[in-house]
Amino acid sequence: MPHSIAYKRLSRTDGHRKALLRNLATSLFKHEKIETTSAKAKEISRVADRLITTAMGGDLAARRRLAEYITEPAVVKKLIEQIAPSFKGRTGGYTRITKTRIRNGDAAELSQIELVR
Numbered sequence: 001m002p003h004s005i006a007y008k009r010l011s012r013t014d015g016h017r018k019a020l021l022r023n024l025a026t027s028l029f030k031h032e033k034i035e036t037t038s039a040k041a042k043e044i045s046r047v048a049d050r051l052i053t054t055a056m057g058g059d060l061a062a063r064r065r066l067a068e069y070i071t072e073p074a075v076v077k078k079l080i081e082q083i084a085p086s087f088k089g090r091t092g093g094y095t096r097i098t099k100t101r102i103r104n105g106d107a108a109e110l111s112q113i114e115l116v117r
Contacts, residue, residue, distance in 0.1 A: 008043055021047050026071045028095075029079050033114040035100060041111040045095045048113075052094045055084035086117060 024044045027034050054062050066076045098112045
């Protein structure tokens, strides 16, 4: 019986899952709203909350830590200069997940994840 599972594996290898989450996080901060499966949305919510908390530091070390994870430098700049300051009064819960529809091809449950403003 597996205990204390820290994250969902999403039926992917470690490298593929890490790349998937990096790309989803980059897209979320770039567009501020994306649609994906519910399982991926729940995982990316955890990642996005941690990245926003890191961005609230705003110093050079925070910028470098974000640049290691986020794939586009312009998105790192947007996260530190625009997104993080808008959450100054909040201590968490920076994302909202809303179930949208069932995908026709494989009947997967899709959800929209967006930044709460």
